[in-house]
Amino acid sequence: MTLNFDYQTVFRVLNEHSVRYLLIGGLNYFLRHKPVTTQDIDVLVDTTGDNLTRCEGALSALHAEWGRVDAEWTLTSQKPAGWLSGQAVFCLLTPQAPLDVFLSVPGIPSFAKADANSVNIATNDGIQVRCLSTEDLLACQLALPENMRRLDRVRHLLELRTNG
């Protein structure tokens, strides 16, 4: 796959397909809080209604690749409808960025509730991105075993919560 890194395109296409998603993980922290290196884009998607079907459409439009095993690694557009199910996370490759699609994550028991608390930001090109709230970002960190938490982030997020 030839890569042409452009994380903004990923959000533009998700938005165009009306996918209900929330940006989580390092890129959320990067865009909203502090610069950190991160190796991919992490999104949590709503699994209700036809959202996963819309998400599959968006991933096809992005020319995403994925396979349940190496031998099945191919464009997702070549997979049968409904492939985006049956496991909690899918680590895909798109020409724009490595993309992790989560159907669930520890610390976020309800997409609807997290969505209600989420915040909207705009990228440099004005593309709207739905982001997990600071409170829920903190909940994700606290759901990790202590030795896996990013203490700098936890401290910073706790400060934000304390100071409003």
Next chain:
Amino acid sequence: MGDFEAFQKQVELEEAKRNRFLSDLQRRQWADELLQQMVHSEEYQRKCTPEARRAEEAILNRVVDEYFKGDSFDRG
């Protein structure tokens, strides 16, 4: 295996599988590109002094370099 351990194991297996289709060079390019987009973003330019930006960029470059030596990297 607990729920979290099962989840974490799946994340690791998925990442490892994807990385077999993504070269180290491509991973490096992604990290570099993200860094460049960050340091040139309007919000970041507004928040930081030029000195702070240069210092931050140096730190981030070092973090990326360390990752590609097989050391720490923010997997977040």
